Amino acid sequence: MRITIHVGIRERAAEPALLFQSLRTQTYKKWDLVILDSNSQPIENNHFVMCIVNRIKLENHYVNIIRDDNPKGVCSARNQLVTEDYFNNELICRLDDDVVLETDYLGKLINVIKKGYDIASGITPLMTIPEFKRNINKVLPIMNLKEFDKKNNLVKNIDDCGMAYTDNIIAPAHEFRSNALMKRKVARKIKYEKNLSDSGFREEAFFSLRALWHGYKIGIDTSAIAYHIQCPIGGVRAINYQEKIISDDKYFTKWAKKMRTKHGNLPNYRTKKD
Numbered sequence: 001m002r003i004t005i006h007v008g009i010r011e012r013a014a015e016p017a018l019l020f021q022s023l024r025t026q027t028y029k030k031w032d033l034v035i036l037d038s039n040s041q042p043i044e045n046n047h048f049v050m051c052i053v054n055r056i057k058l059e060n061h062y063v064n065i066i067r068d069d070n071p072k073g074v075c076s077a078r079n080q081l082v083t084e085d086y087f088n089n090e091l092i093c094r095l096d097d098d099v100v101l102e103t104d105y106l107g108k109l110i111n112v113i114k115k116g117y118d119i120a121s122g123i124t125p126l127m128t129i130p131e132f133k134r135n136i137n138k139v140l141p142i143m144n145l146k147e148f149d150k151k152n153n154l155v156k157n158i159d160d161c162g163m164a165y166t167d168n169i170i171a172p173a174h175e176f177r178s179n180a181l182m183k184r185k186v187a188r189k190i191k192y193e194k195n196l197s198d199s200g201f202r203e204e205a206f207f208s209l210r211a212l213w214h215g216y217k218i219g220i221d222t223s224a225i226a227y228h229i230q231c232p233i234g235g236v237r238a239i240n241y242q243e244k245i246i247s248d249d250k251y252f253t254k255w256a257k258k259m260r261t262k263h264g265n266l267p268n269y270r271t272k273k274d
Contacts, residue, residue, distance in 0.1 A: 001110065002089040003031040003181065007097055008077035010038045013046060015098040015229055020052045024059065028106040032062040032087050034082060038071035062087060073198030082187045093181040098229040099124065101179075108224035109181040112170055118186050118216035119208075121176035122224025143220065144173040146209075152260045154253050157205075168223040174266055175208035176218055179226045186216055195251065197244035202252040209256065213263040 004083055005023065009016050016035075023033070033056060037043050043065065044050060057063050066084055078094060084093065086087065091113065093106065112120030124130040147156035161174060208218060260266075 001030065001091050001113070002026075003091045003093050003106065003110075004085050004087045004089040005031050005033045006036075006078070006081040006085065006092060006094045007033070008038065008074065008081060009043060009097045010071060010074075010077070011040065012097055015047060016043070017046075017049045017052050018100050018229070019051070019095060019097060020056060022101040022103075022105075024052070024056060024108045025103050026101065027104050028110060029060075031093070031106065032089060033067045034081055034085050034087070035063070036068055036077050036084075037065055038068045038077065039177045042067060057221050058144055062221040066073075071198075073196070074200035075192035075196055075203050077196060078192045078203075088184075090184060091181055092187045093179075094187075094227070095179050096228070099179055099226040100229065102125075102225045102227075105224050105226055106181070108221045112219040112221050112224075113183070115170060115219065116217065117170075117172075117219030119180055119182040119211060119218045121173075121178070121180040121218070121220050122223060122226055123220070124177050124179060124226050124228045127229050130158055140169065140171055140222075144175040144177075144208075146174045146257075146266060148260050148265065152157070152257045154256045154260075159205075168221070170219050170221050173208075173218045173220045174212065175205050176220065178204055179192060180204075186211060189214065190216075193255075196248050199241060199244050199248075201245045201248040205252060206255070209259060209266070212266050213259060217267075 007016065007019065023031070035043070053063060066080075068077070068080070081094070082092065092141070093109070095101075109120040109122060142158050142160060144160065145156060145158040146154065148236070149155045159177065188208055190210045192203055196203055196206075211218065
């Protein structure tokens, strides 16, 4: 199975180069790269980044750089990448522009897909906040858990997928954190929410729940790691960032109630070792 890697870049300089270098070191080699460039200065002007991109081309990967001079936020960028991806590979992997992958990341996500899941994700510990090993037996039962009450209100929304697990366990989940591999049919069918702020808080939750209610399955490998650099240059770009988070979260809660009323409960995945 061949993968198209989708990366949207917005006002970051060195970080994408670190991501691209980690792609070069992947044990799984069957992938191509599509970049949506929303930087004020085109990445072609960044010698550091383009040295690595050109090496990628020489190593039998196709690369397409799409220029976007009118960015509308993270959700719009992710939808645009799917629309303008003409490689037509079997799988699509969406990666943030400020992560560094361990060498077996893509290979482990491929194994999740082979086990029957439609969407596969790893975990994303923060590089700026070192994390300790957790008791995997206590954590897994609440892996990305969402619960509703009898009136369809979202009463529990646990996203613990960023923690630094070390065990090699594939677990079903209600949501992927980010940096996910998925079948192309999923990416074409399920779109990112258009009504969020440009920061896109909760955007993965919207996508995940839509996918589940369409019958797709999400699986997480707790040993597949994409480290989050947490660079503020491309992250918090708005003075009212906290207000946007609160606004997006309220909108998500109302939307989740409406969707559950319409579609019923989420699939009741039982956590287990595969």
